[in-house]
Amino acid sequence: MSDLHSEQSTATQPRPVGVTVPQGFSVASTTAHIKPSGKPDMALLRNDGPDFHAAAMFTRNKVTASPVRLTQSHHNGQFKAVIVNAGNANACNGAQGDKDAATTANHVAQALGIDTEDVAVCSTGLIGDVLPMEKVLAGVDALVPQLSSDVEAGGPAAEAIMTTDTVSKQAVYQGDGWSIGAMGKGVGMLAPSLATMLVFITTDAKLASPEAAQKALSASTATTFDCVDVDGSTSTNDTVLLLASGASGVTPDEEEFQRAIHQVCLDIAMQLQADAEGVTKRVSITVEGAATDAEAKEAARVIGRDNLFKCAMFGSDPNWGRVLAAVGMAPVEMEAEKISVSFNGSPVCINSTGAPNAREVDLTGTDIAVTVDLGTGKGGTATVWTTDLSYAYVEINSEYST
Amino acid sequence: MSDLHSEQSTATQPRPVGVTVPQGFSVASTTAHIKPSGKPDMALLRNDGPDFHAAAMFTRNKVTASPVRLTQSHHNGQFKAVIVNAGNANACNGAQGDKDAATTANHVAQALGIDTEDVAVCSTGLIGDVLPMEKVLAGVDALVPQLSSDVEAGGPAAEAIMTTDTVSKQAVYQGDGWSIGAMGKGVGMLAPSLATMLVFITTDAKLASPEAAQKALSASTATTFDCVDVDGSTSTNDTVLLLASGASGVTPDEEEFQRAIHQVCLDIAMQLQADAEGVTKRVSITVEGAATDAEAKEAARVIGRDNLFKCAMFGSDPNWGRVLAAVGMAPVEMEAEKISVSFNGSPVCINSTGAPNAREVDLTGTDIAVTVDLGTGKGGTATVWTTDLSYAYVEINSEYST
Numbered sequence: 001m002s003d004l005h006s007e008q009s010t011a012t013q014p015r016p017v018g019v020t021v022p023q024g025f026s027v028a029s030t031t032a033h034i035k036p037s038g039k040p041d042m043a044l045l046r047n048d049g050p051d052f053h054a055a056a057m058f059t060r061n062k063v064t065a066s067p068v069r070l071t072q073s074h075h076n077g078q079f080k081a082v083i084v085n086a087g088n089a090n091a092c093n094g095a096q097g098d099k100d101a102a103t104t105a106n107h108v109a110q111a112l113g114i115d116t117e118d119v120a121v122c123s124t125g126l127i128g129d130v131l132p133m134e135k136v137l138a139g140v141d142a143l144v145p146q147l148s149s150d151v152e153a154g155g156p157a158a159e160a161i162m163t164t165d166t167v168s169k170q171a172v173y174q175g176d177g178w179s180i181g182a183m184g185k186g187v188g189m190l191a192p193s194l195a196t197m198l199v200f201i202t203t204d205a206k207l208a209s210p211e212a213a214q215k216a217l218s219a220s221t222a223t224t225f226d227c228v229d230v231d232g233s234t235s236t237n238d239t240v241l242l243l244a245s246g247a248s249g250v251t252p253d254e255e256e257f258q259r260a261i262h263q264v265c266l267d268i269a270m271q272l273q274a275d276a277e278g279v280t281k282r283v284s285i286t287v288e289g290a291a292t293d294a295e296a297k298e299a300a301r302v303i304g305r306d307n308l309f310k311c312a313m314f315g316s317d318p319n320w321g322r323v324l325a326a327v328g329m330a331p332v333e334m335e336a337e338k339i340s341v342s343f344n345g346s347p348v349c350i351n352s353t354g355a356p357n358a359r360e361v362d363l364t365g366t367d368i369a370v371t372v373d374l375g376t377g378k379g380g381t382a383t384v385w386t387t388d389l390s391y392a393y394v395e396i397n398s399e400y401s402t
Numbered sequence: 403m404s405d406l407h408s409e410q411s412t413a414t415q416p417r418p419v420g421v422t423v424p425q426g427f428s429v430a431s432t433t434a435h436i437k438p439s440g441k442p443d444m445a446l447l448r449n450d451g452p453d454f455h456a457a458a459m460f461t462r463n464k465v466t467a468s469p470v471r472l473t474q475s476h477h478n479g480q481f482k483a484v485i486v487n488a489g490n491a492n493a494c495n496g497a498q499g500d501k502d503a504a505t506t507a508n509h510v511a512q513a514l515g516i517d518t519e520d521v522a523v524c525s526t527g528l529i530g531d532v533l534p535m536e537k538v539l540a541g542v543d544a545l546v547p548q549l550s551s552d553v554e555a556g557g558p559a560a561e562a563i564m565t566t567d568t569v570s571k572q573a574v575y576q577g578d579g580w581s582i583g584a585m586g587k588g589v590g591m592l593a594p595s596l597a598t599m600l601v602f603i604t605t606d607a608k609l610a611s612p613e614a615a616q617k618a619l620s621a622s623t624a625t626t627f628d629c630v631d632v633d634g635s636t637s638t639n640d641t642v643l644l645l646a647s648g649a650s651g652v653t654p655d656e657e658e659f660q661r662a663i664h665q666v667c668l669d670i671a672m673q674l675q676a677d678a679e680g681v682t683k684r685v686s687i688t689v690e691g692a693a694t695d696a697e698a699k700e701a702a703r704v705i706g707r708d709n710l711f712k713c714a715m716f717g718s719d720p721n722w723g724r725v726l727a728a729v730g731m732a733p734v735e736m737e738a739e740k741i742s743v744s745f746n747g748s749p750v751c752i753n754s755t756g757a758p759n760a761r762e763v764d765l766t767g768t769d770i771a772v773t774v775d776l777g778t779g780k781g782g783t784a785t786v787w788t789t790d791l792s793y794a795y796v797e798i799n800s801e802y803s804t
Contacts, residue, residue: 062738063730063754092726094739094755127723128756234731236723307709307791308799315800321529321638324494328465329636336464337496352465353496354530389709391796397710398717398791 018154021181022204024245028146029160032139035087040160044143051246054079055213059238065091077210080118124196158183178248204248224265278393289373290380295332297382310389338375420556423583424606426647430548431562434541437489442562453648456481457616461640467493479612482520526598560585580650606650626667680795691775692782697734699784704732712791740777
C-alpha cells in the first residue's frame with residue numbers, strides 16, 4: 001500500500017510529512033537574523049545513516065552562486081549534512097563568496113565531526129550582498145545541538161528555508177516499510193531578486209548505490225521541476241538534493257522507487273507553482289502531436305513564457321490566437337496549418353482556424369488547462385506548468401532591491 | 403548633403419516626411435469601417451515607376467497570416483502596389499482567409515490595371531476573425547480614385563495603418579537628388595492581440611536590381627527591427643517592404659544607400675519602441691565581449707526578454723543581479739566569473755561581483771542604457787532595444803479580446 005500525501009491536503013487525521021518522516025534523518029532550524037524580517041532563516045539536515053547516498057541536480061545557469069559551486073565540487077555521491085540559509089544568495093560575491101561558502105561547510109563539518117566534502121551548502125536570497133558570516137557561523141552553532149529526528153521537526157525547517165513563499169512546502173510518500181519525505185521553497189520569479197528553488201528529499205530506502213538515487217532523481221526532475229516555468233527566469237542557486245539513509249533496511253522495487261520519487265517531486269512542484277508570486281491562475285500547457293517528447297516540452301515552454309498569452313490568462317480571455325502566435329516561434333517540427341488548441345477541454349482552434357464559439361469559453365476559474373496539438377501526427381507529448389502574468393507579479397518584482 | 407529627419411523632431415520649418423517624399427509614389431487612405439472605432443483603416447500605396455523593384459522581409463513565425471503567405475507567393479522582386487487594412491489580421495482563418503487575401507489582391511489589380519502578382523497585401527488586427535470582404539472591397543474602390551503623389555498624402559496613410567499605436571510613424575532620408583520615405587506601425591505586444599509590425603519604405607533611387615534593394619533591406623533589418631524586442635512575441639503578420647521607383651534617375655553610392663536605408667529603419671524602429679504599449683522606460687541593452695556579433699545579439703535578447711529584469715527597470719531598480727541571472731541562461735560563450743555590467747555608464751558589476759555603490763545608481767529617467775561585457779575578450783557586440791514591464795502592459799494585454 002502506498003499513497004501520496006501533501007501538506008496541503010486536508011485529511012481529518014493529518015499524517016506526518018517532511019524530511020524526518022523517513023528513518024535516519026535529523027533536522028534543526030533557527031533564527032540567525034540574516035533575514036531582515038527576523039524570521040527563522042537557517043536549517044540543518046543530517047543523514048544519520050547507515051547509508052549516505054546522495055543525488056543532486058543543480059541550476060543550468062552559467063552564472064552560479066558560490067554555494068552551488070562548492071556543493072558541486074563536494075558532490076561524489078555522498079552527503080552527510082546540508083546547511084541552508086535564506087535571506088542571502090551568496091551569489092556574485094566573487095572570491096569572498098567562495099571563501100564564505102567553504103568556511104560555512106568547514107564549520108558544519110567540525111561541529112558534526114564529519115568531512116567537509118560530506119557537507120552540502122545552499123543559500124537563497126538577494127544576489128550580490130556578502131554573507132554576514134558572524135551570523136551564519138553562530139547559526140550553525142545554534143543548529144547542531146537542536147538536531148532532532150522527531151517527525152515534527154521537519155515543519156519548522158521547511159519554514160526556515162522560505163524566502164517570499166507564503167506557505168511552506170512538504171511532501172511524503174509511504175512505501176511498504178520505507179518512505180520518502182521532502183521540503184522545498186520558492187520558484188523562479190521571487191521578489192526582490194529572491195529567485196531560487198531549493199528542494200531536499202530524504203528516503204530511508206536501502207538503495208544499491210548513489211547511482212540508483214541519481215537515476216531516479218534525474219528522471220523525475222525532467223518531468224516535474226524542469227517543467228515548472230513561471231517566468232522563464234532561472235536562478236543562480238537552484239538545487240535539488242536526494243539523500244538516502246538506508247535506515248529502513250527495505251529495498252523497494254526499482255520501478256516503484258522511481259515512481260515514488262516522481263510523485264514526491266511532482267507534489268512539491270505543484271506546491272511551488274501554486275505559491276508563485278503574483279499568481280492568480282495555475283496554467284498547465286500540454287503539447288501533443290509533436291515529433292518527440294523533448295520537442296513537445298520545448299513548444300509548451302515557449303507558450304508558457306509568452307507574455308501576451310500569460311496576460312490573456314490573467315484576463316480569463318480565451319484568446320487562442322496568442323497560443324498560435326506563440327507556438328509558431330517554437331524551434332520544433334509542426335504542421336502550421338494543422339494546429340489545434342483546446343482550453344479546459346473545449347476546442348477553440350481546429351486545424352489552425354477558430355472553432356465555433358471559441359471566444360465564449362469560460363476561463364474565470366483558478367485552473368486553466370491548455371492543450372495544443374502540433375499536427376505532426378507523431379506521439380511526442382509533454383506538460384509544462386506556468387502561471388498568469390498579473391499586476392501583482394509586476395508589483396512584487398519592481399520593488400526596490402535595497 | 404544628407405541627413406536623417408523623423409516626424410518626432412521639432413524643426414521650426416517641418417520638412418516633409420513619409421512615403422510620398424520620394425518621386426514616383428502615390429498613396430491613399432480611407433475609412434472602411436473594419437475598425438470598430440470608425441477611424442481610418444485602409445491604405446493603398448502605388449509605385450508609379452519607372453522601376454518596380456521590391457524587397458521584402460516577413461515574420462519568422464511558422465504560423466503566418468493569409469496575407470503574408472499570399473504576398474510571399476507574389477514576391478519575385480517586383481511590386482507595383484501594396485494594399486493594407488488595419489483592424490483585422492486575417493490570420494488563422496484557414497482556406498477562407500487565403501481566399502479573401504487573394505480576392506483583395508485581384509480587386510486591387512483590376513482597379514489599377516496591373517497583374518495580381520504585382521500586388522502585396524498586408525493586414526493587422528485581431529487574429530481569428532474572418533475579414534469583412536464587403537467592406538474591404540468597397541474600401542479598395544474608395545482608395546483608387548484618391549491616389550495622390552502629394553507629399554502630404556503620406557500622413558493620413560500612416561494613420562490609417564495604425565492599430566493601438568498612439569502616434570503615427572514616418573521617416574525620411576534626403577540624399578543628393580534622391581530620397582527615402584517610410585511609414586510604419588506597431589510593434590509586437592499590442593493590445594488586444596494586435597501584434598504586428600508593418601513597415602513600408604519607398605525610394606526614388608535608381609537601383610541596378612531588386613537584389614540591390616534586398617541586400618540593403620536585409621542588412622538593415624538585422625540590426626534594427628530584428629533588435630527591437632518588447633516582449634519576445636512575434637506576430638503572424640510582420641512585414642517590411644522596400645519599393646524602388648528609380649524616378650529620381652540618380653543611382654546613389656551603394657554604401658551610402660545601405661547606410662541610408664539603415665538610418666530610416668533605425669528611425670522607425672526607435673519610434674516603434676517609444677510607442678510600445680505600456681512602456682514607461684526605453685531600455686537599450688548592449689552586449690560586448692561576445693564571441694561573435696550574433697552571440698552578442700542572442701545574449702542581449704535573453705536579457706531583454708527576462709521579466710524579472712524588465713520589472714526591475716519599471717521600478718528604476720539597479721538590480722544588476724537580475725542581469726547576471728538572465729544572461730547566464732543565454733546559449734552563448736561567456737566567462738561566468740568575468741561578466742561586467744553598467745547602467746547608464748555607471749559600473750554596477752565588475753568581474754561578476756558588485757561594484758561599490760552599485761545600488762545607488764539613479765535609473766529614474768525614461769531612458770536606461772545597459773551594457774554587459776561577457777568577458778570572452780573577443781569583439782562580438784550588438785544592441786537590442788526593449789522596454790520595461792509595467793502595470794499598463796498587463797492591463798492592456800489582459801483585456802478581453804471580444
